[in-house]
Amino acid sequence: MAGFVSLIGAGPGDLGLLTLKAKLALERAEVVLYDYLANPEILRFCSSAEHIFVGKKGFSEYMSQEEISSLLVQKALEGKRVIRLKGGDVFVFGRGGEEAEACIAAGVPFEVIPGITSAIAVPAYAGIPVTHREAGSSFAVLTGNEMLRDAEKLKYKAFQDIDTLIFLMGVKTLPRIVDRLLEIGKSKDTPAATIQWGTTQQQRVVEGTLENIVQKVQDAGIGAPAVTVVGDVVRYRNTLKWFDSRPLWGRKVAVTRTREGSSELGNLLRQEGAIVIEVPLIRFDSTSKPWELQQTLRQLSSFEWVIFTSQQGIQAAMKALNELGLDARAFAGVKLAVVGPSTARELAKYGLRADFMPSRAGAVHLGGELPASGEKPVVHFASSLAEPDLHEALIQRGMTIHTVEAYQTLPAELSEEQRERLRDAEVITLASGSAARACAKQLGTDIPAVTMGPQTNKAALGAGFTIAKMAETPSLTALVGAVRAALLGN
Known part of the structure; x- marks a missing residue:
């Protein structure tokens, strides 16, 4: 039985620009084929899947396009949910159309999940709008690789009157790009900018004109991946620059x-x-004393308060409850205390509301402010390396505290x-x-x-x-x- 293929655009680099639909598909994946331009952090959304790097950087390829399409189909025919993760957008110079055709030829069902193209996102992160009411009402996206083909020379005359030209994959061919643009009538004073690793913390921007942009890019050592923008909109970087002008930029x-x-x-x-x-x-890691954790969870009614000082402690306790065939109702009749807001939010995920949280986050404050009567002991579901501050603060107040190792903290x-x-x-x-x-x-x-x-x-x-x-x-x-x-x- 055939599996299913998702052709996914991973966006230009910033992890936050991955779409929600793409993330949901990745979480269900069994096999992921990814390339050089896809942010490797994205793979954490599919950590249990098989990861296959298929390369594709500049003019060199780890696998040919035919091999990638064949592997994509092969994995799907094994009945697996397969992701093809591509930088930028699937259908903007991403050869996604060829992979979709391979799926159709093999009878493999597929979907296309568009990604945010670097053609628009990268200039935006550099403070360059691809259109502006006073500087450009039209734009075109081109691949720099076309500059290697003399047959494309006539085609470029059609771009003479377009306000903004955006070139992808055009670092090595930038000299040829500039020559062609000058040939079709673009002024040598036309503003231009080349942006490397746009939308990431490694972003670098070189500004100039058609007259000097090639030399400036070479002097700066700019390489792939990069996007070049040509047009008057480049002038707006001086006022709209935001991403690389933040207080900790480059630190x-x-x-x-x-x-x-x-x-x-x-x-x-x-x-x-x-x-x-x-x-x-x-x-x-799981507790080294599972019997103690389970026994304590069975006897929650013997405590006045249950204390959580970490999200991991909550997760471990709830997992152990589930293994015992119990759920959050086991906490009925006992009060719950948390160390701070993040722990309270984690508790709320299980439908439980904290009865107490100290005025300031921290184990010392929790120990000093917990409104316990002392008639019953309190229990703390802690790490194997629990700090002593909470324990000491409660002991000083004359309370009895039972500390249970809910999980281990290991190097x-x-x-x-x-x-x-x-x-x-x-x-x-x-x-x-x-x-x-x-x-x-x-x-x-x-x-x-x-x-x-x-x-x-x-x-x-x-x-x-x-x-x-x-x-x-x-x-x-x-x-x-x-x-x-x-x-x-x-």
Whole structure:
């Protein structure tokens, strides 16, 4: 029985420009064929699928188009859901039409999920509108490869009166492009800009005119992938430039996180323009004491409060409940406390509302403010490396606390490439004491640290870090502000 093929446009590079429909299809994929221009971060949406790199960079190919189409069909005929992930849009110089024809010839059902084309997105991220009421009401998208064919010379006369010309895949052929445009009557003073790695943190923009753009691109060492825009709209970059003029543009910030953790901090820093180096230092695994976790979940009624200080603790407890044949109703009759807003949101995913959250996020504040009577013990579903602050604060108040290992926090294994990338960072963010200790153990403490809150700051100092800045409150927003202050000196 034939499988199914999704031809998906991955967009120009920024992960946030992937469409929702594409993400949903990727989550169901069994095989993914991806090329050089597709952001590799997209593959995390289909981590359980088979990933096959099919190359296609510039004038060299890892696999020919015929081989790619054949492999696409072969995997689908094995009954699998197959994704063909292509940079930009499927049908804008993406040869998606040929792959669709291969599916039709083999009787394989398929769909096309368009992507945001680099022809429009890349100029936009460079502050160049492809149309503007006062500078351009028409535009055309061309491939630079056509410049290699003399037969295309006459065709270009049709573009003489078009206001904005956008060239994809045209770095090597830029001299030929400029010659042809001058031949058809474009002025040598026509503004032009070439944008490399547009929409990503590696974006570079070279501006000039048809008279000097070739030399400027060569002097700057601009290579593929790049988009060249020709027309008066290029002048608007001076006023509309936004992506590469943000406060942290080009500054390198390491974000230590767990393999399963979200990239929320990384995304916030990218919004500030930083080059974010995300490398996992710790990972989560199932508890080494499953019998203790299960026994505690069966006896929840013997506790006054259940305390969660992490999203992972909630996820582990709910997974264990499910394995016992139970669900959220097991928490009936017991009060629930969380350490902060993100933990409360995670709890809400399971239909549970927190009965208490401290005035300030943090284990110390939770331990000092928890409105427990002390008549019954409280239970904390914690990591194997739980910080002692909560436990100590409750003990000082005369309460009995039962700490249960809900999951393990273990060191991640880093490749030498990951280590080198981290060492290139200007500062490293530490959002927890366990991250500080893991970083010190695996990478050393040479990179100045920006810490989140007093507890993490104390742990980082104890591990041997130099503190560049401490976020006064334990929140991601405050941590981003501390990074900005550390790098910009304000």
